[in-house]
Amino acid sequence: MSLSETTPAPQTSCLADRPIKPLPSDRLERIEAWGMNTAALAYVFRPSTLEGVQEVFALARSHGRKVCLRGMGRSYGDAALLAENICLDLTRMNRILDWNPHTGRITVEPGATIGDIWRYAIGDGWWPPVVSGTMYVSLGGGAAMNIHGKNNWKVGPIGEHILEFDLLLPTGEIVTCSSERHSDLFYAAIGGFGMLGCFTRLTLQLKRVYSGLLEVDAFSTQNFEDIVEQFERRMDSYDYLVGWIDCFATGRHLGRGLVHAARYLAPGEDPIPAQTLRVENQELPDTLMGIIPKSVMWRCMKPFANNLGMRLVNWARFTAGNTIGNHKRVRQSHAAFAFLLDYVPNWKWAYKPGCLIQYQSFIPAEQAARCFADQLTLCQQMGIVPWLGVFKRHRRDRFLMTHSVDGYSLALDIPMYPHTRARVWALAKQLNQLVLEAGGRFYFAKDSTLDPDTARAYLGEETIARFVKLKRECDPEGLLQSALSRRLFPTLYE
Ligand SMILES: Cc1cc2nc3c(=O)[nH]c(=O)nc-3n(C[C@H](O)[C@H](O)[C@H](O)COP(=O)(O)OP(=O)(O)OC[C@H]3O[C@@H](n4cnc5c(N)ncnc54)[C@H](O)[C@@H]3O)c2cc1C
Known part of the structure; x- marks a missing residue:
């Protein structure tokens, strides 16, 4: 069923x-x-x-x-x-309305996607300042959730780069908002999960890039304390940091994983920027190893889509990264680095006949290693081990319904079947408690399991009243x- x-x-x-x-x-x-x-x-x-x-x-x-x-x-x-x-x-309101290749300001309709935007602008040397793990996100939807990228601690969420938007209110009025104009509405509609009005036009400031490539370093980390320590040490020297966690590892390896750290190239570091900035040189490959078409790759994942298979995949990934991948340095296109999850279209179908929930919590830096270790231990004790864990660094922001903290997030992809649904919900309830005790927050874009009391507890009565x-x-x-x-x-x- x-x-x-x-x-x-x-x-x-x-x-x-x-x-x-x-x-x-x-x-x-x-x-x-x-x-x-x-x-x-x-x-x-x-x-x-x-x-x-x-x-x-x-x-x-x-x-x-x-x-x-x-x-x-x-x-x-x-x-x-x-x-x-x-x-x-x-999604049909997806036109690019205005583009200035000198200032990097782009004005779009709300259905234009992150993919539409980078493809339009990269040839002029501009890239969206914040992108999610998939490019198939509309700017309207991204603004409504105030999405973050692998550079959140450095540049904040997408809302900090939106210069202006038009919001069509259900009353029929169109309000133009910016951080100075109708600023209350600006800071509430961004992250306001589509409740205050419909974005009908948005202007975004893009980021100047001098190459189509990023310099990417990969290294392994042995547990949650280690990954936090490595992130803290590298925050100043990189533009992007993202960790992958092997959620099956236990004991002193609890929270072990791999980190990918990337930095933009400065002018002159790329000898052929006009070439690397071409859209064709950014696109993700159509096949895996030149053989398996992307469209069927999710079927190749299917035999591993169970606890045993995923334990093996996570172990193999960590082991490969821990040995050959450790401190490896490569140059990678922006799209290849940013949109890893788009390599395999419809990878979620591998979860069928079940489905998945994503549980992403945001924990203040001092509490993060302990809280995430407790979360994973609980998952393992309940026999519901996430198949994928992604780790990021964040900073606080001014948006009213913000999910962000000065700390870390761990996004857990939790498989669910009809017979495990009640257990997954019971698990989420206990995870929520750990998050609240650590002073953490949640993210509506990923949520399936929160309840009004938990939402009130982390947002606070005053914020909800506003x-x-x-x-x-x-x-x-x-x-x-x-x-x-x-x-x-x-x-x-x-
Ligand atoms: C594989 C994958 C990876 C992801 N990685 C990340 C990540 O790295 N970082 C991150 O922050 N998020 C991430 N996400 C979540 C995703 O970025 C958000 O859920 C985003 O809001 C989706 O945009 P959408 O266009 O699909 O909006 P939808 O999911 O369709 O809608 C999201 C919200 O926006 C509202 N909305 C939509 N359009 C408008 C509009 N024009 N005006 C006002 N409200 C509107 C909707 O009512 C809804 O509340 C990821 C999701 C997936 C599937």
Whole structure:
């Protein structure tokens, strides 16, 4: 049985405001969370213009429906889903509206992806300052979650590079925001998980690069204390740092892994920048080792998609990195370094007939090694070992609903099957407790399991009250909703 059952929409008071009228049934589609752990039947509209978005808002209002905004659907959980209501899919609003190759400022519609942006700009020597582990993320969706990259401790989240945006409020008003103009709304809508309005135009400052290549160093680390120590030591000398953790290792090897550290090349270090900056020289290879087409690679992962297989894969990866890969230095294209997860399209299908949740927590630096060791020990004791663990360094930021801390995050890909679902939820509950005790935070883009009490505990009453106040000003009827917002913030609709 698939876990992806349609989530029934709870009948909240806001739904009772207006009579619910039927919408065209040919608009009904099954929309899935990226982790395949939940799904919803919703009426999907894909406008290609601002007027089209406004029409969808009007349609929702006249039919007593709510609207859930959706970009590329790359959130692992229920952030871009809402059963029995309207899914406003912005992927057709993906035009580049303005580009200045001298200043690196780009203005786009919200459905333009990180991939669209780097492909457009790299030939002029510019790269997005913040990218997620996949390029298939829309800028609107990325801003709504305030995504971070492998350089978060150095440059902050994407919101710190957004110069300006237009936000279409459900009231019909379009508000232009920047860090100076309507700054309250600027710092709340970025990271505001699509609750305050729809981004319809965004201007992003890109980063100047002098080569299409990065210099990448690889080295191994023996446990969580070691990886924290190595990160702290290297933060000043690199532009990107990312760790991979073997979640099956135990005892004194708990938290062992590999680190990839990269730096931009300075002018003159690359003898042929005009060549390395060409889009063709960035693209990820179509085949594995020149033989296996990318499209079938997830099938090759299938025999290993079980605890024993993943234990073996993690061990082999660590062992290879620990010996031949240790202190290896290579030059790699920006895309190859940044989008490792895009090498194997649809790799998540290897989890079928199960699915996955991603559990990413953000822990202050002093507590991080201890807290992550406790998290992994708990996972191992409960027999639910994450198949992938990714480790990053972060810094604090000013955004109202921020997930970031001055510390570290560990993102755990946890496999789930119908018969383990209750155990995974019980595990998540205990993990949440560890995170709260360590003064940590959570990330809506990855979340599937938080509850209102936990959200309140890490965000604080005052922050939630400020967000609720803005929600009432921008969206007095509670038109914008999602399964995640209903799950975590029932007070948004009271
Ligand atoms: C393989 C993989 C790797 C990832 N790596 C990272 C990573 O390294 N760092 C990181 O931070 N995240 C990462 N993510 C998470 C991903 O970046 C976020 O979930 C991002 O928000 C997805 O963008 P999207 O376009 O798919 O938005 P969706 O998932 O479709 O929507 C995300 C949110 O944005 C809202 N929204 C969408 N469009 C708009 C709009 N125009 N206006 C207002 N609100 C809107 C939605 O309502 C929803 O709340 C990863 C995800 C995957 C699948």
